[in-house]
Amino acid sequence: MQTSPREQVHDLLKRTAVALKQADVPFALCGGYAAWVRGAPEPDHDADFLVPAGEAERAAKALADAGLQVVDPAEDWLLKVVRDDVFVDVIWRSCGRPAEPDLVDRAEVLPVLSVQMPVMAPTDIVVSKLMALDEHYCDFGRLLPVARAMREQVDWDLVAREVDGNDFAVAFLVLIDRLGIVPGVSRG
Structure with missing residues (x-):
């Protein structure tokens, strides 16, 4: 088989x-x-x-x-x-x-x-996925279901601090805030 x-x-x-x-x-x-x-x-x-x-x-x-x-x-x-x-x-x-x-x-x-x-750990998973975003790979469509599924397991304030130097990651946080997936995350 x-x-x-x-x-x-x-x-x-x-x-x-x-x-x-x-x-x-x-x-x-x-x-x-x-x-x-x-x-x-x-x-x-x-x-x-x-x-x-x-x-x-x-x-x-x-x-x-x-x-x-x-x-x-x-x-x-x-x-x-x-x-x-x-x-x-x-x-x-x-x-x-x-x-x-x-x-x-x-x-x-x-x-x-x-x-x-x-x-x-959930927070580390999200941080690593967001830190991989750059001008060559920036597929928010693959990350949205992950953020939605794991939102209650993640320390989003820590994620925001950890990814602050990556503009693509910060833009994703703004997106999930505006979509209501994780309200307030983009305001740190």
């Missing part, structure tokens, strides 16, 4: 998490799947994990030792776990900044597709 691409991503996501857990590599599910676990729509692409920058080499070794195919792409801030036509990103630098251990420390262990794993 043929499995769908989504089922393949689910399986690879679980295998990646289990390999990192078994090797005691600190990590957290991040990105679209972390938001999905917290109520946002399910992403239609890859899954992402965050490891502290100092753990990148150990994460790569743990994944390879678990029999997963690890690919070192041209980018110097991630590696890819690949199987067939799907992949999982393991990231150690986000928006140009090294991933600090406190991001992983704030993660909450939750069940994800029947596997207990650390999932990035």
